[in-house]
Amino acid sequence: MGQTTFEPWNDPEVEPLIQFRNVTKNFGDFTAIDDQSFDIYAKEFFALLGPSGCGKTTMMRMLAGFESPSSGTILLGGQDIAPIPPNKRAVNMMFQSYALFPHLSVWDNIAFGLKRDRKPADEIAERVGQMLKLTRLEKFAKRKPHQISGGQRQRVALARSLAKAPKLLLLDEPLGALDAKLRQDTQFELMDIQEKTGTTFVIVTHDQEEAMTVASRVAVMDHGRIIQADTPANIYEMPNSVYVADFIGEVTIIEGRATRTRNGDAYEVAFAEGQPPLRAQSDRSFGIGQACHLAIRPEKVRITAEKPEDAANAVQGAILDIAYLGNLSTYIVELPSGHLIKAQTANTQRLSRRSFTWEDTVWLSWTETAGVLLEG
Amino acid sequence: MRRMTWFNATSLTLGFAFLYLPMLILIIYSFNDSKLVTVWAGFSTRWYGELFRNEAFLDAAWVTLRVAVISSTIATALGTMAALVLVRAGRFAGRTLFSGMIYAPLVMPEVITGLSLLLLFIGIGLDRGIFTIILAHTTFSMCYVSVVVSSRLVSFDRSLEEAALDLGCSPAQAFRLVTLPIIAPAVISGWLLAFTLSLDDLVIASFTAGPSSTTLPIKIWSSIRLGLSPEINALSTLLISFVAVGVIAASLTSKRASLRRQAEERAAVAA
Numbered sequence: 001m002g003q004t005t006f007e008p009w010n011d012p013e014v015e016p017l018i019q020f021r022n023v024t025k026n027f028g029d030f031t032a033i034d035d036q037s038f039d040i041y042a043k044e045f046f047a048l049l050g051p052s053g054c055g056k057t058t059m060m061r062m063l064a065g066f067e068s069p070s071s072g073t074i075l076l077g078g079q080d081i082a083p084i085p086p087n088k089r090a091v092n093m094m095f096q097s098y099a100l101f102p103h104l105s106v107w108d109n110i111a112f113g114l115k116r117d118r119k120p121a122d123e124i125a126e127r128v129g130q131m132l133k134l135t136r137l138e139k140f141a142k143r144k145p146h147q148i149s150g151g152q153r154q155r156v157a158l159a160r161s162l163a164k165a166p167k168l169l170l171l172d173e174p175l176g177a178l179d180a181k182l183r184q185d186t187q188f189e190l191m192d193i194q195e196k197t198g199t200t201f202v203i204v205t206h207d208q209e210e211a212m213t214v215a216s217r218v219a220v221m222d223h224g225r226i227i228q229a230d231t232p233a234n235i236y237e238m239p240n241s242v243y244v245a246d247f248i249g250e251v252t253i254i255e256g257r258a259t260r261t262r263n264g265d266a267y268e269v270a271f272a273e274g275q276p277p278l279r280a281q282s283d284r285s286f287g288i289g290q291a292c293h294l295a296i297r298p299e300k301v302r303i304t305a306e307k308p309e310d311a312a313n314a315v316q317g318a319i320l321d322i323a324y325l326g327n328l329s330t331y332i333v334e335l336p337s338g339h340l341i342k343a344q345t346a347n348t349q350r351l352s353r354r355s356f357t358w359e360d361t362v363w364l365s366w367t368e369t370a371g372v373l374l375e376g
Numbered sequence: 377m378r379r380m381t382w383f384n385a386t387s388l389t390l391g392f393a394f395l396y397l398p399m400l401i402l403i404i405y406s407f408n409d410s411k412l413v414t415v416w417a418g419f420s421t422r423w424y425g426e427l428f429r430n431e432a433f434l435d436a437a438w439v440t441l442r443v444a445v446i447s448s449t450i451a452t453a454l455g456t457m458a459a460l461v462l463v464r465a466g467r468f469a470g471r472t473l474f475s476g477m478i479y480a481p482l483v484m485p486e487v488i489t490g491l492s493l494l495l496l497f498i499g500i501g502l503d504r505g506i507f508t509i510i511l512a513h514t515t516f517s518m519c520y521v522s523v524v525v526s527s528r529l530v531s532f533d534r535s536l537e538e539a540a541l542d543l544g545c546s547p548a549q550a551f552r553l554v555t556l557p558i559i560a561p562a563v564i565s566g567w568l569l570a571f572t573l574s575l576d577d578l579v580i581a582s583f584t585a586g587p588s589s590t591t592l593p594i595k596i597w598s599s600i601r602l603g604l605s606p607e608i609n610a611l612s613t614l615l616i617s618f619v620a621v622g623v624i625a626a627s628l629t630s631k632r633a634s635l636r637r638q639a640e641e642r643a644a645v646a647a
Contacts, residue, residue: 087545093539
């Protein structure tokens, strides 16, 4: 791998910072984490993404020390952390509710962890000053948490958890309480701070856009298992399952049966009576007539009035619905077989007349490499 | 605002008269010059003077105060601990039974509590005196404290304690530095409740008091049996004003605190 890209997970020489080894966590009869093994590397921004109840928060609480695995081990820097209580771990956490101490000022909240380490007063003051500067909170040092806005509280919580310069920072849905615009600004701020401090961040979120924006790698979770852990680009372009493809971004999923084409470099997917089969390339191998799913991202589907000349896949249908999102328009097209396919176009020109409207008959086309073929 | 109708005005007057007329009469007669309680003989403060020369009353007041301060302090410590365990411990065998048993003394007739304590003290051969009253008052006021504190703890955000642990506190430090300051208002009102309960308890104190340790309510009760004295009126008036000043001060402080908080929050939003 090149020197410029940050991909320690592809370098067998690099020792991971955190190793989960066959970790299982049960709460009574309920299995929150099901025999998971994976690594997180130093300086990574690692996102645990999944719907609520998928086990992502349990994973994080085990790292913080508030839960212990039912079986398996978690290593931090090569050391088993099971016997270490939360107050002795070089791990800090930013809580979903921020958990700011309401009776202490912003300054005292940030200084709280440093004071527990019995650091000299001038050292504490210097470090708190740095943190206030980093999070642009200098003006609010004397305020109490209830006297500042939600965005400022979020920054106090971040400053407090970073003050002790932990090896690992855990962020539990850190931006959940912020409105969309502020959330976006804060995401970039988080990435900036992560880069400046060189701390390893593990973020838990159910917001796929957030995970994709901030993380170096995203682990998509479901029912206590990591389904796929990879870079945002790979997660999006090369999902390993229908679940991941469906969870991340918009997608059209067509069920069918795969058969290898005669020249052997692609598959043909038969999906409906009276429709030509769809063509898709795949690294995976499928048996003759094996059940499969074809996942197609809407932005890779072209929408035209006439049938395109040399498209690998072209189907005709009627526009059922149009969603105008400002920068994009999404068309939902119904095929005669009843299948719905999404197509997206960028609105690159202002106030251009919309070419298509409801119930227009249109052609949808995409290349052989646009769709991802997944096991059924 | 709705207009005050005749019906509303009448019911308001009657209601308040029902509540406060007896006390008003008591206060008026405490300034009566006559030794006869029911005959008005002009304004005077002589019974207040007499009261402060009466050693027996002063002794009783001193006993009452000591009992109230010590028993409410112990009750607050024990009640807070009980509340913490019952709210925090999660599920364990007999949890419902235990929390029910904490609240049971609230509805237990005082006579029964007093009697059972008396039997216990006699059984273990404990001489009755201030110490036994303190024990008895601690016993029954502890459950009031635990009710007040646990209702606050139910809404307490546990992640605050987790944050304290996460930042390097031992569990004991987390309690002292984070939990206690936050639940302090509930603990203080629990203490005040225990204090007032101890201050005006007659039944349990009369079971557990010895000859050397008469509390004020016992003293008032026993002197009334010997005939009404204007001194009692004066004493009661003092008690009423003591309580009234306390209640008004407490509500004014909390009102001011909440107003200040609102103003600060407005300022924060504007900033």
